[in-house]
Amino acid sequence: MIKQDIPDIIVSRLPIYLRALRHMQALGKLTTSSQELGATVGISAAQIRKDLSQFGEFGKQGTGYDIAFLIDQLREILKIQRVWNVAVIGMGDMGHALSRYQGFSDRGFRVMMVFDNDPAKIGGQVGNFVVQDTKDIVAAIQSSGIKLAMLCVPAGAAQEVxxxxxxxxxxxxxxxxxxxxxVPAGVRVQYLDPSIGLQRMTYYLD
Amino acid sequence: MIKQDIPDIIVSRLPIYLRALRHMQALGKLTTSSQELGATVGISAAQIRKDLSQFGEFGKQGTGYDIAFLIDQLREILKIQRVWNVAVIGMGDMGHALSRYQGFSDRGFRVMMVFDNDPAKIGGQVGNFVVQDTKDIVAAIQSSGIKLAMLCVPAGAAQEVxxxxxxxxxxxxxxxxxxxxxVPAGVRVQYLDPSIGLQRMTYYLD
Known part of the structure; x- marks a missing residue:
């Protein structure tokens, strides 16, 4: 199937399904249904079946989904059977937190290098990393082949970085x-600005 | 218009539009078009017009959108003309970062109280806040009327909290x-787990 055929909104739900399935697996469950998965993630069973059907046939009528198999399939679709190296830019509070975040292990990611432009921070240690100078980003990232970055610099520096x-x-x-x-075509951005996350919910509040 | 009529996916794009409009305003721009706004946020002009039309008539044929007016309208739709108080639970790295995050000011939110269950942290200071005991959450939040929380506790404690x-x-x-x-009906959750944000992009990488 051609990638461009599948709407981004469907792709964006797959990691949510994956997380819920892994949680079920951790609880010792072997199979699930679109109803049960839907109740867990707050998405209708019909939507889940429709989303997954874009990528193949993963369930069986009557017996539902084999959790381990569906996890494997989703990891393959999302290309996280491999481990992606990630750079973190900006060693303020948020950059610190992400550099030391324990939730990447076994989810497909590993922080590999961290950067800041503050002379007081460059050369210092954050978690397991020595802070590199932001001005060296291009050379350092190019030679490492890193394709993913988490950007935690102030707004005024974000476009330049x-x-x-x-x-x-x-x-x-x-x-x-x-x-x-x-960003140019071919580069993707996800916004994890917490204000945006909150604003998506206040709409529904009284 | 009845709220339930408007798909969540449309609501979820409004904060993105709002952020881009505020950025344009900060650069001194007075008006914009759905084309220009779309190019900024990576969403088609047609989609933006369709999304906004769900809520009213905000632009004029030929002259486009008045940025200040559209910002006001979006803030009203998203109910962030007011300031919402927020509780932060879990004073690890991420909770620390959010408690001290500078990006909430003027975006509709203010951290009002912070919690942890670690006796070594309870009573201590994080940013401007004294860390309260997680076991006191119900009474403290009920009496303050707080409706929003940011949850930064370990996975094993998250459901209980x-x-x-x-x-x-x-x-x-x-x-x-x-x-x-x-969560029960009527309570909303947004997931800002960074692994999920990364997994939404690796699908598109080679």
Whole structure:
């Protein structure tokens, strides 16, 4: 199937299904249904069946989904059977937290290098990493082949650093800076700005 | 218009539009078009027009959108002309970072109280806050009327704390714990787990 055929909104739900399935697996469950999975993630069973059917036939009428098999399939679809190296830019509170985040292990990611432009931080240690100078981003990332970055710099620096990341060959940026980034075609940005997450919910509050 | 009529996916794009519009405003721009806004956020002009038309008539044929007016309208739709108080639960790295996050000001949110269950942290200071004991969540949040929480506790504690938040009257949870939460109808969860954000992009990488 041609990738462009599948709407981004469907792709964006697969990691949610995967996380729920792994949680079920950790609880010792072997099979599940679209109803049960849907109740866990707050998405209708029909939507889940429709989403998964875009990628193949993963369930059986009557017996539902084999959890381990569906996990494997989703990991393959999302390309996280491998481990992706990630760079973290900006060693403020958020960059610190991400550099030391325990939730990447076994989810497909590993922080490999961290950067800051503050002379007081460059050369210092954050978690297991020595902080590198932001001005060296292009060379360091190019030579390492890193394709993913988490951007935690102040809003005023975010576009400039983004341009460097793009030059270095980064193809996917998780943006914590409270600003929209301009990137060329072929580079993707996900916004994890917490204000955005909250604003998506206040709409529904009284 | 009845709220339930508008798909969640449309609501979820409004904060993205709002952020881009505020950025344009900060650059001194007065008007924009769906084309320009679309190029900034990576969404088609047609989709933006369709999304906004769900809520009213905000642009004029030929002159486009008045940025200040559209910002006001989006803030009203998203109910962030007011400031929402937020509780942060879990004072690890991520909770620390969120408690001190500078990006909430003028975006509709203010951290009001922070919690942890570690005796070594309870009573200590994080940013401007004294860390309260997680066991006191229900009483503290109920008496403050807080409706939003950011959850940064370990996966193993997340559901139990969520149950307390729900009992306390919290209606919207920004979840940083790498786990799916079960909440009753009327309570919303947004997942800001960074692994999920990365997994939404690796699908497109080679």
């Amino acid at each position: 983004t341009n460097m990341l793009v030059t270095a060959g980064v193809k996917a940026i998780l943006n914590y800076a409270p600003i929209s980034l301009n | 969520t149950n307390m938040l729900v009992t306390a009257g919290v209606k919207a949870i920004l979840n940083y714990a790498p786990i799916s939460l079960n």
